Structure formats: structure tokens, C-alpha cells
Amino acid sequence: xxxxxDSGFASRHSLTRQRILDAAESLFAEKGFETTSLRMITAxxxxxLAAVNYxxxxxxxxxxxxxxxxxxxxxxxxxxxxxxxxGKAAGKPPELEDIVRAMIAPVLRFRQxxxxxxxxxxxxxxxxxxxxxxxxxPVFLNHMQQIFRPFTEALRRALPSxxxxxxxxxxxxxxxxxxxxxxxxxxxxxxSGGLCDLSDVEAVIERxxxxxxxxxxxxxxxxSSRYLENL
Amino acid sequence: xxxxxDSGFASRHSLTRQRILDAAESLFAEKGFETTSLRMITAxxxxxLAAVNYxxxxxxxxxxxxxxxxxxxxxxxxxxxxxxxxGKAAGKPPELEDIVRAMIAPVLRFRQxxxxxxxxxxxxxxxxxxxxxxxxxPVFLNHMQQIFRPFTEALRRALPSxxxxxxxxxxxxxxxxxxxxxxxxxxxxxxSGGLCDLSDVEAVIERxxxxxxxxxxxxxxxxSSRYLENL
DNA sequence: GTCTATATGGGGATAGAC
DNA sequence: GTCTATCCCCATATAGAC
Numbered sequence: 001x002x003x004x005x006d007s008g009f010a011s012r013h014s015l016t017r018q019r020i021l022d023a024a025e026s027l028f029a030e031k032g033f034e035t036t037s038l039r040m041i042t043a044x045x046x047x048x049l050a051a052v053n054y055x056x057x058x059x060x061x062x063x064x065x066x067x068x069x070x071x072x073x074x075x076x077x078x079x080x081x082x083x084x085x086x087g088k089a090a091g092k093p094p095e096l097e098d099i100v101r102a103m104i105a106p107v108l109r110f111r112q113x114x115x116x117x118x119x120x121x122x123x124x125x126x127x128x129x130x131x132x133x134x135x136x137x138p139v140f141l142n143h144m145q146q147i148f149r150p151f152t153e154a155l156r157r158a159l160p161s162x163x164x165x166x167x168x169x170x171x172x173x174x175x176x177x178x179x180x181x182x183x184x185x186x187x188x189x190x191x192s193g194g195l196c197d198l199s200d201v202e203a204v205i206e207r208x209x210x211x212x213x214x215x216x217x218x219x220x221x222x223x224s225s226r227y228l229e230n231l
Numbered sequence: 232x233x234x235x236x237d238s239g240f241a242s243r244h245s246l247t248r249q250r251i252l253d254a255a256e257s258l259f260a261e262k263g264f265e266t267t268s269l270r271m272i273t274a275x276x277x278x279x280l281a282a283v284n285y286x287x288x289x290x291x292x293x294x295x296x297x298x299x300x301x302x303x304x305x306x307x308x309x310x311x312x313x314x315x316x317x318g319k320a321a322g323k324p325p326e327l328e329d330i331v332r333a334m335i336a337p338v339l340r341f342r343q344x345x346x347x348x349x350x351x352x353x354x355x356x357x358x359x360x361x362x363x364x365x366x367x368x369p370v371f372l373n374h375m376q377q378i379f380r381p382f383t384e385a386l387r388r389a390l391p392s393x394x395x396x397x398x399x400x401x402x403x404x405x406x407x408x409x410x411x412x413x414x415x416x417x418x419x420x421x422x423s424g425g426l427c428d429l430s431d432v433e434a435v436i437e438r439x440x441x442x443x444x445x446x447x448x449x450x451x452x453x454x455s456s457r458y459l460e461n462l
Numbered sequence: 463g464t465c466t467a468t469a470t471g472g473g474g475a476t477a478g479a480c
Numbered sequence: 481g482t483c484t485a486t487c488c489c490c491a492t493a494t495a496g497a498c
Contacts, residue, residue, distance in 0.1 A: 014481080016481080016482080030363075031363050032265070032362070032363025034263070034265040034266060034363070035265060035363045035364070037472075037473060037474085038473080038474065038475090039472085039473080039474095047482085048482060048483055048484090049474095049475095049483095049484095050475090050476080050482070050483070050484085051481080051482070051483090052474095052475095053474085053475060053476070054481070054482075055481095057475095058474080058475080059474070059475095126361065127361070127363070129414075129415075130357065130358070130361035130414060131263070132262050132263025132265070132266045132358070133266070141418065148422065164426065165423065165426045165427055166438070168419065168422075168423045168426065168427050169419075169427055169435075169438050169442075170438075170442060172411065172412065172415065172419050172427070173408045173411070173412070173439065173442045173443075175411060176407045176408045176409075176410065176411025176412060176415075177404045177407045177408060177411075177446075178407075179407065179411055180403065180404070180406060180407025180408075180410055180411060181403065181404070181407060183360075183361060184360075184403065184407075187372065188399065188400075188403050191379065191399075192396065192399045195395065195396045195399065196396055196399050196400055196403070204400075206452050207397070207400050207401075207452075208404065210446075210449050210450075210451075210452045211400075211401060211404045211446035211447075211449055212404075212446065213449075214445045214446045214448070214449035215408075215441075215442035215443065215445045215446040216442075217445070218441050218442055218444075218445035219441075220441075221437050221438075221441045245463080247463080247464085268490075268491065268492085269491080269492065269493090270490085270491080270492095278464085279464060279465055279466090280465095280466095280492095280493095281464075281465070281466085281493090281494080282463080282464070282465090283492095283493095284492085284493060284494070285463070285464080286463095288493095289492085289493080290491095290492070290493095
């Protein structure tokens with residue numbers, strides 16, 4: 001597994017390696033990890049079947065490399081935007097909208113440079129979260145763990161009156177909005193008759209920020225006794 | 232494929248058939264459709280491998296039957312709750328909270344009678360939406376299509392000032408909250424240190440209703456020219 | 463209706479020549 | 481680094497005895 005990240009200069013910059021990563025990313029996004037065979041990947045990449053084994057050793061290590069290549073820069077940008085929001089607030093709690101936007105915008109703005117690539121990456125992440133493969137979800141969640149604490153802490157400061165459990169629930173709901181939008185954008189376009197799509201990226205980001213922040217700020221409700229105990 | 236629904240009395244009530252459905256449901260929910268082999272299913276069910284072929288003909292038809300068995304009664308209950316909300320409003324637009332609750336509560340209340348079964352069904356639906364199998368998602372979305380129009384119409388009446396495209400986006404976000412909660416409840420319990428779980432079903436329903444309704448009612452924002460054109 | 467045995471195909475991984 | 485050829489395993493589906 002170390003080979004995935006520690007491979008030497010020659011192989012890391014090998015053209016064959018890049019072609020495999022690109023083909024795998026596209027097929028994984030479109031058809032899922034399990035359904036995509038190494039034979040499909042090498043055919044799409046125009047390389048030999050054995051090249052996968054040479055460059056990545058196993059299919060799992062290839063999956064790992066495909067996910068890491070995209071999520072690492074996106075998470076770095078999320079943290080940079082979060083730091084910017086904290087700087088802008090100058091000691092006060094950061095603006096809620098800025099925090100939520102820092103989480104959402106980097107993954108969606110991929111589409112501005114290359115809409116097709118952005119769509120693929122969105123689907124890739126959605127699949128990484130949902131895939132039944134025993135390795136995929138932990139790998140993905142491990143990357144997410146790196147940004148979980150700073151975002152939780154910023155939200156706690158922005159919403160100080162929210163009980164800790166309630167904050168975590170609402171964060172979970174907010175992630176659901178993002179994940180479902182990345183996973184289901186094509187379907188929404190179909191059922192809306194083309195009315196809703198992701199072509200205007202900034203508008204969609206603001207829609208999501210608006211929806212999520214309203215949910216995060218909702219007044220508490222208390223309808224169950226056990227509900228109160230959990231707060 | 233017709234056999235799935237039209238099979239005769241004897242086979243529809245066969246014990247073997249039930250055992251296969253139960254085992255398949257459990258394994259599909261836990262490991263996904265592609266990963267689960269017919270051998271795993273028949274081993275778990277304590278029946279012979281060939282019995283699957285006899286009762287369902289193909290694996291795809293079995294998947295179809297597993298999904299349909301659970302989603303049909305849940306969607307019937309959703310429509311019943313929606314009708315009740317409309318009746319309660321007596322000609323006026325139904326209460327937004329009642330509409331959202333009608334969508335969410337039936338799938339979560341499965342857990343009250345049998346928490347394990349409820350968890351399985353939630354995971355099953357989440358997987359049905361996300362699975363790369365070419366047949367699974369259309370089968371699932373086809374069931375959802377049956378309730379899409381009445382819910383859209385009720386929401387339009389409850390939120391008359393919302394432009395049609397904005398309403399569809401917000402419905403999509405709301406479904407994301409529900410889907411992600413069903414798919415990720417185990418993970419949320421882990422990262423929250425056990426603070427958040429689905430054991431108090433009614434409280435979780437009210438949390439979700441509260442979050443989603445706040446998002447649905449959020450004032451419009453307009454930050455992009457193309458955003459305005461779409462409304 | 464239920465079993466055993468098997469047909470048929472595809473999967474990941476590898477050995478060893480170049 | 482890249483190729484051909486192949487090993488070995490497991491999948492779905494089916495034929496045919498009981």
C-alpha cells in the first residue's frame with residue numbers, strides 16, 4: 001500500500017501511470033468501483049493489463065490513489081477558505097455563511113475550469129462515501145477526518161447557543177445536502193425538465209449555503225423527553 | 232421479470248422464497264448489491280443455490296423484489312400522511328411541517344417495531360439510490376416517481392412565493408438530508424462518540440423536519456445574474 | 463419444489479520473456 | 481517499463497436426477 005504514495009520519481013511521473021489514473025477515475029465515477037474491472041481501465045487507458053499491477057500493485061491501492069489525488073487539494077482549499085473566514089472575522093466568531101461556503105465551494109468550483117472533470121470528481125466522492133467495498137469508505141472518511149475538527153470548532157463558535165449533539169446532527173444534515181447534490185445532479189436535471197442543473201456553479205453554491213445556514217440557525221424544537229436528555 | 236410480481240400462490244407464499252428475500256435484504260443492505268453473491272444469500276438463508284433461480288429467475292429480478300417489498304408500503308403510508316395533512320388544512324394549503332414529516336416519518340418509524348429491520352431498510356434504500364448497477368437506480372426512482380407529483384404539488388401550495396426551480400432545488404436538498412441520515416447513521420454515531428444515534432426515532436424525525444423546513448422557508452438570495460434568469 | 467453437478471465466463475494477480 | 485500468456489478463483493445460470 002505504501003507504493004501508492006512512495007513510488008519513485010520515474011513511476012510517479014510515468015505517462016502510463018497518469019493514463020491509468022485518469023481512466024480509472026472516469027470509470028469509477030461513472031460505473032462504481034466494484035463494477036469497473038482492471039480490464040476496462042486498461043482498455044480505456046490504452047495500456048497493458050499488467051501495467052496496473054506494476055504501478056499500483058493492487059486494485060485497492062489504485063482506488064486509494066484515485067481518491068487521494070482529488071480530495072487532498074480540495075481539502076487544502078477548504079482549510080484555506082476557512083482560515084480566510086476566520087481572518088476576516090478578526091477575533092470574533094466567523095460568519096456562518098463563510099464556514100459553510102468553505103466546505104462546499106472548493107468541490108463545486110472544480111466545474112468552472114472543466115465541467116466534465118468537476119462532474120466526475122463529484123460522482124467519485126459520492127461513490128466513495130456510499131461504496132460497499134471494505135476499504136473505500138474508510139479511506140475516504142480518513143481524508144475527511146483531517147478537516148472535521150477545524151470545521152466543527154468554527155461552527156461551534158459561530159453558533160454558540162447550539163447544544164453539541166444538535167450541532168453534530170445539523171452538520172450531518174448539511175453534508176447530506178452537499179453529498180446528495182454531487183451524487184444526484186444528473187437526476188435532478190432530468191426530473192426538473194432541464195430547469196435545474198449545475199452549469200451556474202456560483203448560483204448553486206449560494207442556494208446550498210442559503211438552505212444549509214437557515215437549517216443550522218433554526219430555533220430548537222423539543223417534542224420528546226428523550227430528545228431533551230440528549231442535549 | 233413479470234415473475235417477480237405475478238408468480239402464483241404457491242411460490243409467492245413459499246417459505247423458501249421468504250427466506251431468500253430476508254437473507255438478500257440483509258446482505259444487500261450490509262454489503263451492497265454487487266458485492267453480495269447468490270452463494271452468500273443462499274448460505275445465509277439455508278437454502279439451495281438453485282432455489283434463487285427457481286423463485287426469481289435472475290439476480291436482478293431478486294433485487295427488484297427485495298426493493299419493491301419494502302418501498303411500496305412505505306410510499307403508501309407517505310401518501311396517506313400527506314392526505315391527512317391536506318385534510319387537516321381543510322382547503323387551505325397544508326402545513327409545511329406536515330408535508331415534510333409525511334415524507335420522512337414512514338421510513339424512520341420502521342425502527343420502532345424492529346430497530347434492526349428499520350436500519351436495514353434505511354441502508355437498502357440509500358444503496359438503491361447510489362448503486363452503480365444499471366437496473367437498481369431506475370427501479371428505485373420509478374417507485375419514487377409515484378409520490379413525486381403529489382408531494383411537489385403540496386409543497387407548491389405551502390410555499391406559493393417560491394419560484395418553481397427554487398422549489399425543486401430545495402426539495403432535492405431535503406431529500407439529501409433524509410438519504411444521508413439513512414445511509415450514514417452508523418458513521419455519525421461513531422464520530423459523535425455515541426452522542427448522536429437513531430434510537431429516539433421521533434426526536435430525530437423532528438430534528439430533520441425542523442432543519443428542512445427552515446431551509447425550505449429561507450429568504451431568497453440572488454448573487455448571480457444567471458441565478459436570476461433561472462427563476 | 464428441491465437437490466447435485468456443471469457449463470460458461472469474467473475477475474484479479476503473476477511469471478517470465480523482451 | 482512493458483508485453484504475452486496463464487493461474488486460480490468465483491460469479492451467474494442451468495440441466496437433469498430425485
